[in-house]
Amino acid sequence: xxxSTPPTDHTAPVPTIVVVGHGMVGQRFxxxxxxxxxxxxxxxxxxxVLCEEPRAAYDRVxxxxxxxxxxxxxxxxxxxxxxxRHGFELRLGDPAESVDCEARTVTARSGQTFAYDTxxxxxxxxxxxxxxxxxxAAGCFVYRTIEDLLAIEEYARTATTGAVVGGGLLxxxxxxxxxxxxxxxxxxxxxxxxxxxxxxxGGGAAxxxxxxxxxxxxxxxxxxxxxxxxxxxxxxxxxxxxGSSLATDLVVFSxxxxxxxxxxxxxxxxxxxxxxxxxxxxxxTSDPVVFAIGECxxxxxxxxxxxxxxxxxxAQTAAEVIAGRTAAFTGxxxxxxxxxxxxxxxxxxxxxxTAEGCLxxxxxxxxxxxxxxxxxxxxxxxxxxxxxxxxxxxxxLRPMTGTVLPVAPEQLVLPxxxxxxxxxxxxxxxxxxxxxxxxxxxxxxxxxxxTLPEVKRCTKAGTGxxxxxxxxxxxxxxxQDKGLCGCFSHTRSELYEIVRxxxxxxxxxxxxxxxRETARGGDGCEICKPTVGSIIASLAPALGAxxxxxxxxxxxxxxTNDHFLANLQxxxxxxxxxxxxxxxxxxxxxxxxxxxxxxxxxxxxxTGGQRIDMFGARVDQxxxxxxxxxxxxxxxxxxxGKSLRTVKSxxxxxxxxxxxxxxxxxxxxxxxxYRGLRSPxxxxxxxxxxxxxxxxxxxxxxxxxxxAGGWNLYVGGNGGAEPRHADLLAQDLSDAExxxxxxxxxxxxxxxxxxxxxxxxxxxxxEGGLDHVRDVVVHDSLGLCEELERMMADHVAGYRDxxxxxxxxxxxxxxxxxxxxxxxxPDPSVKFVPERDQVKPDLEILAGPVLAVRTxxxxxxx
Numbered sequence: 107x108x109x110s111t112p113p114t115d116h117t118a119p120v121p122t123i124v125v126v127g128h129g130m131v132g133q134r135f136x137x138x139x140x141x142x143x144x145x146x147x148x149x150x151x152x153x154x155v156l157c158e159e160p161r162a163a164y165d166r167v168x169x170x171x172x173x174x175x176x177x178x179x180x181x182x183x184x185x186x187x188x189x190x191r192h193g194f195e196l197r198l199g200d201p202a203e204s205v206d207c208e209a210r211t212v213t214a215r216s217g218q219t220f221a222y223d224t225x226x227x228x229x230x231x232x233x234x235x236x237x238x239x240x241x242x243a244a245g246c247f248v249y250r251t252i253e254d255l256l257a258i259e260e261y262a263r264t265a266t267t268g269a270v271v272g273g274g275l276l277x278x279x280x281x282x283x284x285x286x287x288x289x290x291x292x293x294x295x296x297x298x299x300x301x302x303x304x305x306x307x308g309g310g311a312a313x314x315x316x317x318x319x320x321x322x323x324x325x326x327x328x329x330x331x332x333x334x335x336x337x338x339x340x341x342x343x344x345x346x347x348x349g350s351s352l353a354t355d356l357v358v359f360s361x362x363x364x365x366x367x368x369x370x371x372x373x374x375x376x377x378x379x380x381x382x383x384x385x386x387x388x389x390x391t392s393d394p395v396v397f398a399i400g401e402c403x404x405x406x407x408x409x410x411x412x413x414x415x416x417x418x419x420x421a422q423t424a425a426e427v428i429a430g431r432t433a434a435f436t437g438x439x440x441x442x443x444x445x446x447x448x449x450x451x452x453x454x455x456x457x458x459x460t461a462e463g464c465l466x467x468x469x470x471x472x473x474x475x476x477x478x479x480x481x482x483x484x485x486x487x488x489x490x491x492x493x494x495x496x497x498x499x500x501x502x503l504r505p506m507t508g509t510v511l512p513v514a515p516e517q518l519v520l521p522x523x524x525x526x527x528x529x530x531x532x533x534x535x536x537x538x539x540x541x542x543x544x545x546x547x548x549x550x551x552x553x554x555x556x557t558l559p560e561v562k563r564c565t566k567a568g569t570g571x572x573x574x575x576x577x578x579x580x581x582x583x584x585x586q587d588k589g590l591c592g593c594f595s596h597t598r599s600e601l602y603e604i605v606r607x608x609x610x611x612x613x614x615x616x617x618x619x620x621x622r623e624t625a626r627g628g629d630g631c632e633i634c635k636p637t638v639g640s641i642i643a644s645l646a647p648a649l650g651a652x653x654x655x656x657x658x659x660x661x662x663x664x665x666t667n668d669h670f671l672a673n674l675q676x677x678x679x680x681x682x683x684x685x686x687x688x689x690x691x692x693x694x695x696x697x698x699x700x701x702x703x704x705x706x707x708x709x710x711x712x713t714g715g716q717r718i719d720m721f722g723a724r725v726d727q728x729x730x731x732x733x734x735x736x737x738x739x740x741x742x743x744x745x746x747g748k749s750l751r752t753v754k755s756x757x758x759x760x761x762x763x764x765x766x767x768x769x770x771x772x773x774x775x776x777x778x779x780y781r782g783l784r785s786p787x788x789x790x791x792x793x794x795x796x797x798x799x800x801x802x803x804x805x806x807x808x809x810x811x812x813x814a815g816g817w818n819l820y821v822g823g824n825g826g827a828e829p830r831h832a833d834l835l836a837q838d839l840s841d842a843e844x845x846x847x848x849x850x851x852x853x854x855x856x857x858x859x860x861x862x863x864x865x866x867x868x869x870x871x872x873e874g875g876l877d878h879v880r881d882v883v884v885h886d887s888l889g890l891c892e893e894l895e896r897m898m899a900d901h902v903a904g905y906r907d908x909x910x911x912x913x914x915x916x917x918x919x920x921x922x923x924x925x926x927x928x929x930x931x932p933d934p935s936v937k938f939v940p941e942r943d944q945v946k947p948d949l950e951i952l953a954g955p956v957l958a959v960r961t962x963x964x965x966x967x968x
Contacts, residue, residue, distance in 0.1 A: 122152045123428065124212050124220050126202040126369065127228035131400035131417035133163035133183045135228060136194055137566075138425030146193025153194045154220050156212065158201035159251060162189075167414055167570065169255065170279045173286050178252050180629070205373040207393050224395055224428055227370060227383060228421075231363035231401035231412065236271065240333030245341035246357045249280040261356060262287040268356040269293075269344055271330050273300040275444065277360035281322055284358065288924065290934060291322045292352055294344070296329040296361075304442055304453040308470055309492040312477035316449050316495060319475070321935030325352070333357055365402045365410050378404040387434040389424040397424045407437040414570060415439065415544040422546070439543045441507075443493075443500045443573035449475070450497035452573075455490025455507040456481050464489055469519040478519040486510045501577035502532055505539035505549070532580045541577055544570025552581050558592035559624035590861060591633035593617060593625035598786065599858045602641050606857075611651040613638045613663055637861045639663030640748055643784040644856055647900035653782075654911050655747075656918065667746035670725055670922065671908050677947035679936050680728060681721040682708075683745035684735050685781060688755045688773030688793075689716025698738040702731055709944045715752030715790065717743055722945060724936055729922050732909040741907040744782060748862075750789045753777035754802070758795030758812070767812030769795035772841070776810075779845070780852065782905050786859040786868075789852070790824070804832045807865040808848055813837065817844045821851055822869035822876070830866040833876050836884055849898040850883035850891050857894075 123144070125132055132155065144151040157163075164181040172181065189196045200214045205225065213219045233248035235241050245265070247258050262268065268284035270277050273295030284291045293300070299310025300317070314324055329347040336342045344352045365382040376384040376392035382404030389397045400417035404410050411417060416438030426433035441454035459466055459481045467480045476495035480503075483489050488511050493500055499518060511518070532541075537550035547567035555561045561578055562568050568575045589595040594617075596604065601616070610616045616638060618626050630638075639660055646653040652660070655668055667673050672680035684699070699718050703710045706727055708720040723731055732742075745751060755773035759765030773793040783789070792801040793810045803809025809820040815838035823832025836847055859868040869876060881887040883894075912918045924933040938945035 120146075120149060120151055121223035122154065122221060123224045123226065124222040125153065125155045125226045125228060126205075126212065127230055127400075127402075128155050128157035128159070128163050128196065129228065129230045129400070130163055130166055130183060130414050131230070131421050132157075132228035134418045135226060135399060135421035135425055136188075136192075138422050139428075140188075140192045142425055142429040142431075144425070144429055146195075147191065153192075154222075155194060155196045156200055156202045156214050156220075157196060157198050159253070160199045161252065162196060162198065164252060166250075169249075169252070170283050172252065172255050173259070173283045181252070202369060205369060205396075207373050207375070207396065210395070222395075224397070225393075226424060226428075227391070227396065227398040227402055228400050229366040229369060229402045232366050233359060234362045234364050235359045236330060236361055238330050238332055240335055240341075241359070243333055243335040243341050243357075244339050245335075245355055246333060246359065249276055249283075249358050249360045250363075255283070258283070258356070258358065259287065262289060265289055265356040267292070267354045268358065269352055269354040270358045270360055272360035272362065273297070273324065273326065274303060274360065274362065275301065275442070277358075278317070280358045280360045281317075284356070285320070285322060285935075289356065292325065292354065293317075293322060294325045294328060294330055294346065294352070296327070296347075298327045300324065300326065301451065304457065305451065305492050305494060306458055306479065308468060308479060309451075309453075309477045309494045312470065312472065312475055312494040313449065313451060315472060316475035321937075363401065363412055365404070367402055370398065370402075378408075378410075382410040387423075387436055388427045389420050389435055390427070397428070399424050405435060405437065409437070411438055411440075413438075413440060413442065415546070418544060418570070419546055439504075439540070441504050441543055443497055443504075449495060450493065452493040452497040452500040452504075453491070454500065454504040455488070457490045457492050459490070461489055467515040467519060469516075469521075471521075476521075480515045480519060482511075482515050486515075488515070501541070501574055502535065504543070505535050505541055509536075532577050541581070542567035542570065542574045544574075549581060552578055556583055557622065557624065558582065559622060559628070563624055589622070590637060591631050593621050593628070593630050593634045595622055596620065598637055598641070598861045601638065602645075602857055605638075605641050606645055606648065609649055611642060611646075611649040613642070613659055633861065635663040636665045636668075640784045640786065644901075645897075647904040648897060653904055653906055654908060654918075655784075656908075656912075656921065661921075665748075670728060671742060671746060671912065672723070672725075672728055673746045675721060675947065677936055678933060679722045679724060679947070681719050681745070682723055682728070682731055682735075683713065683717055683719050683743040684740035685743040685777070686717045686752075687777040687781075688753060688770050690755075690770055690774060695738060695740065698734065698740075702734050706731055707938070707945060709946065713752075716754050717745075717752060719745070722936075722938060722947075724924060724933055725922055726924050726932065729913050729919055733913050736907070736910050736913060741781075742909040744908075747784065748787055749782060749784050750777070750780045750791070752790060753780075754790075754792035754806075756793075756795050756800040758793075762795060764798055765795035765812070766814055767795055767817065769793040769801065769810075769812055772810065772817070772844075773801075776845070776848065779902055780848075782908070783852065783856075783901055785852070785856050787862050787864045789865070805829065806832060808832070808851060810844065816840050819844060819847055819851075821879070822866045824864055824866045833869070835876070835880055846895065847883060850894045851879070853894040853897050854879065854883055854890070 146152055163183045165183055200216045202212050203215050204213045211219050211221050233250050245261060248254055268289035269292040270281045271294050273293045281291050281293050299307055300313050318324055330344055331347050332345040333341060334343045341355050341357055343354055367377050367381055367383050370383040371377055378384055383391055383398035383402055385391055385398050385403045387406045389399055391398050399420040401412055419438055420435050423433040423435040443452035463484045465482050467482060469478045478493050480491045481489040488507050491503060535549050539549045541547055541549050541552055545566040547565045551565050552561055552567055555564060568578050588597055590598055604620055617630055642651060643655055655664055672682055675681055703720050708722045711719045713719050753773040753776045755769045758767060758769030760768055790806045791808050792803040792806045794801040794803045795812045799811060803811050804820050805823050805825045809823060809832050811818045817839045818837040819835045819839060820832035821835045824830055855865055855868060937948040939948040
């Protein structure tokens, strides 16, 4: 059924363009036609698109993100009204079956025949499945379309082990998907290393060590001889070329692709000896009115390109030629940057150093899984490179390929403290440097715009693989736009006022009503989503919204730790920090913490905030641990959120002979009052019972020091990399006065601070500084104090413990599983080894010799 079937009768004859295939390249071709005015609505062309799949073009580059929660609709590349807006006739599930070049007609599967003036073949490629016995057994899949992923997901529900045949780009993506589905995962690669096309031996070794540390098993240098099946015809294992066997009940073939050129062969078009529809520099086939673009085409340079960027260039070229202009496709950049299983991998230019006389500059650290190689010509020209584990500089290095580097190459690969690193900013690039290789967009073109959404809309840069987005952001004006991000022109404090005043409790509503025009109707970004989520959470009582941050739309707005109400640690486990107000705890509660840590095998540590942190919990164990703690009277310590962490205290006058006030009682009262308060950044506090300042109150966002006449309140302090002593806001306060001023101070800070701005930075930035803040919160110069106090009272009255709210709701508990399809299966990659009578993460990083760095002169250094 077509997505769009506009009227086909025209007042004057117009040429008909038939497009066979609607993948990423096919969609890009349609966009290029629209950009050049070749549309039905413009009366310049009739465009018919025959699509084999049941859905319109979607982002195959991000295919694996389906397993991370993205829906097929979210992967779609075409705007909902794109086809109707331009009058394109898209026929879904109705592929071309035959072409008659003499009659210039295409017959679709439905039996309908379409006459054409121009035919564009964008049939793409098909997965290569090695011709091994058993390849068609139940449980064997390819990894190419959304339908493939749906089938794999369904079959994996009853599987325990999966194997991927092929260790290239897509193979490792598939392996990551199987691991995410809860399967013990194996990768079988015939070449001696992973990603043999993109990375060299050193890069492959670094990638191998890192991937194996994640719990995957890799078999390199072996091929698949046979897929074995049981009596029911389902996969039971694999026989490998080295004589070994592998037990598995699911196999994914990802051993490369082949051009889909059968349609061209059948109608007599010229194809290459190893496949691919032969085209010239204009992307014309042996029939001058038939074009071929993308992975189905054998380009004029004799290469079949399997990446999306060259396909986009071919689409642009064909559209330009069809529009009567001059264009040529003579070859493309094969640079690649992606994140495989969480590991940054990039290659660019002559990555394997094939140029005569070239030299390698190499840095490798097997302990951290980092490998960097730059290939340098004898004259100092950057020819290419490989980056594994740390591809931070890819966006700048790739456009500089072919130029002499402005600094010694070894400075670009060495870590800090060993002669590097030197960061080359995008300002060092010439205007003709290609920043976005997917859409061939130069620095000069990007610099003509002012915001990221505008760049994406006008140039499409950043809409492909996404590896150039960071560099694009660095190229855009930094000081003229004070907006929160590319989605909002308002600052955080302005958005706070909009939400508060208009009562907007939905991120989508806020974006559509107050976002930048170019961002409305979109998905937002990683900057504004958690920021708005925090604003809505802090205003929840006033908005009548749920204060539970994982309810509804709020769940999608949260930062990593908030997603599971716990702190994510480096090996994928989580830490739990129950609240211990004021640092006071009974022996019975200490025993409970000890028993919980013992029973779940957790590492325990006393924190600097007078609490006990328990490390090493799997995500599926979190509710079980919380239940034990909540039953004992504990609640969430909010160590994971941008909110109040702790209120430390000394023992005060109750025990200490120097104490002048009851600091423990005050600390407990304050912590229980402000617990769960969402803010622009974390909040820390302390109460000292005398001027000896044992609780270090002046290093906190708000600190209290006891005096003979009451309490002194200090604000804007913090420790960390840039410590700052807090400033005295008011002195000799009674209990009630102290609480009232803290209420006002905190709500004024939440109301006016920028995203991720600590109180110390905010106090230095805000106009008028401490004096202005004192005028507002002490002297009520703006008449806000009554409102600030009321908002804090609403927070106190509306507080609910997030742990208790979770464990008492079966629907909310559904989130806390490692694998959706196997909720009771633990994460096999979370492992520990003993240390000092406790445990520590087993990262399984194999320490090996560090390779030497070879300079241009051939000398070595370490």
